[in-house]
Amino acid sequence: MIERHVTFHVLPNKGKEFARFFEEDYRPAMTKTEGFVKAELLKEMDTDQDFVMTLRFESIEAAAGWRASSEHAALKPHLKSLYDGSELRVLELIV
Numbered sequence: 001m002i003e004r005h006v007t008f009h010v011l012p013n014k015g016k017e018f019a020r021f022f023e024e025d026y027r028p029a030m031t032k033t034e035g036f037v038k039a040e041l042l043k044e045m046d047t048d049q050d051f052v053m054t055l056r057f058e059s060i061e062a063a064a065g066w067r068a069s070s071e072h073a074a075l076k077p078h079l080k081s082l083y084d085g086s087e088l089r090v091l092e093l094i095v
Contacts, residue, residue, distance in 0.1 A: 001093035009085040029071040035062020
């Protein structure tokens with residue numbers, strides 16, 4: 001099992017829209033991906049601009065399947081319009 005932690009530096013005044021987009025559009029589309037396990041959105045407590053998506057998949061191939069999907073491609077432009085930088089960490093579930 002793998003988990004992708006993606007930190008997004010959301011544009012000023014776009015935090016609520018980013019959270020809404022994740023809840024109403026991004027996560028529901030992702031749930032249709034074979035090998036999807038769960039997706040959550042976290043917000044740093046000291047800022048309204050840093051959010052972390054935690055995305056869990058059964059395998060690295062399942063995660064790649066989501067990123068290569070037409071659903072992801074369709075959502076990507078809106079997602080990119082809400083932030084100005086991101087960092088990715090890919091972790092393997094051990095226990």
